[in-house]
Amino acid sequence: MNGLEVSPFIASLPKVELHVHIEGTLSPSLRxxxxxxxxxxxxxxxxxxxxxxxxxxxxxxxxxxxxNGAPTFLETYFAGTQVLCQEEDFYELGMEFLQKAKEMNVRYVEPFFDLQAYLPRGISAETVCEGYLRAQKEGAERLGVHSNWIMCFIRDQPVEDGISAYKAAQPWAKVAGGKGLFHAVGLAANEYDRPPLLFETAYEMAQKDGLHVTMHCDVDQKDAVDHVHEAIFSVCGGAGTERIDHGLNVIDRPELIEGLKKRGIPLTLCPHAYHRRQATEVLFPKLRRLYDEGVKFCINSDDPTYMHNVWIDGAMEKVYRYCHMTEADMIRLARYGVEMCWADEGLKQRLEQELDDFEASVCGG
Known part of the structure; x- marks a missing residue:
């Protein structure tokens, strides 16, 4: 992890994770x-x-x-999904991740899943969703790790395919009569020439069903700043998305930072993912600036097994060290995660209380 070890403080900090792709947690051994x-x-x-x-x-x-002849991250990521075929496979993947989350003191998580990666191979929505649903229930009951999942529209595939996948998954949505696996929709995969507004019909459909909406705005991708602008000011009938995944390019235009704060749109940031392309002295001052300017964000892992096995604890350690954060600052970031999450209010209150107790023990507050 770039020479850093996870400190006892970061290891023991109670956490939530709001930006992790379940397919991006597929370990080599399980694959x-x-x-x-x-x-x-x-x-x-x-x-x-x-x-x-x-x-x-x-x-x-x-x-x-x-x-350049080398495989891209997305090519490798979707190659990994090919081994997932049966309900038991999806269950095992979900449980492997939730067990890892427990070991890192992650109390609550909102994993992304890519249904569209499986339907073309004849794998049904039921196979995928029932496997993840079993893991969701068992993770909460046996491990104490609660989760609400997010179904992603694959943005480099036709919008109509995403809508068809969503309709197939509706029985597992967290709506009246639904099984409660996922409570939100997201937007993931390659966003090259695929701006957020292309998927407006899909967002509207999900919102009418009572689901939350988030979307990826990848860092330093073509038109990244314009995509963030759309996510803040244009999508969802002009109301803007509820959260932005990544979105670090808000730093490039002052009006975007102000737009985030005025509209109350937080970011789910994944610093190790960006560290692959940006030097330490370039990247982490950006994160520190966002924090100092009052932008609400939380720290996440993204696709840890394909990103040098750096999980949320490693990502938080990087921010702790390279952004020169205090223990109080890191606890505040953990609180932001709780505030940003879409857990039920009872669970959020319990998470807040745990952070209160942790802060009192660490900081004497």
């Missing part, structure tokens, strides 16, 4: 196991070769930089 169970060929002759593939720095964008 190997599921590939053999489901007779899915892998381009790696040995487990050691598979492990070595996870050491690659996936920071190249073909659409921006041209094809």
């Amino acid at each position: 190997w196991k599921l590939a053999h169970r489901n007779n899915v060929p892998l381009p790696y002759p040995t487990y050691e070769a598979l492990l070595e593939s996870y050491n690659v720095l996936y920071n190249h964008r073909k659409e921006v930089n041209g094809d």
Whole structure:
């Protein structure tokens, strides 16, 4: 983790995570196991070769930089989804992540999932959602890690395909009569020439069903600043999205920072993901500036197994050290996560109380 070890303070800090892709938590060991169970060929002759593939720095964008022959992050990410075929596979993936969350003192999480990665292979919404639903219930009951999930529209696929996937998943939405797996929709994958407003019909549909709306605005992608502007001022009938995932390019235009604060739109930031492309002395002053200017954000992992196995605790450690944060600052960021999350009020109150108790023990407050 760039030479940093997770400190006892960060390790013990109660956490919530609001930006993690469940498919991006697929460990090499589980991927190997599921590939053999489901007779899915892998381009790696040995487990050691598979492990070595996870050491690659996936920071190249073909659409921006041209094809240098190396796989992009998204190509590798979606290749991993090919081993997920049966309900049990999705359950095991969910439980593996929730167990890891428990070990890191993560109390609540809102994982993204990509239903559209499976439907074209003939894998039903029921297979995917029932597996994750079992993990959601067992994670809360057995591990004490509560979760509400977010179904993503894959933005480099046709909007109509995303709407069809959403309709297939509606029985598992957290709506009247639904099974309660997911309570929000998001927007993920390659946003090159795919601005947020393209998906306005999909957001409106979800909002009418009573679901929350968030969306990725990737860092330093083509038209990144314009995408953030749309997310703040144009989508959802002009009301703006409820949260922005990433969105670090608000730093490039003062009116965007003001727009976030006036509209109360927080960011889910993933500093290790950006650290792949930006130097320490460039990236972390941006985060510190956002914090000092009163922009509400929380710290998250994104796709930890494909990003050098840096999880939320490692991402928070980077912010703690490189942004020169105090313990009180980091507890405040943890509180922001609770305030930003879409858990029920009873759970949010319990999370707030745990942070109060933690702060009193650490800071004497």
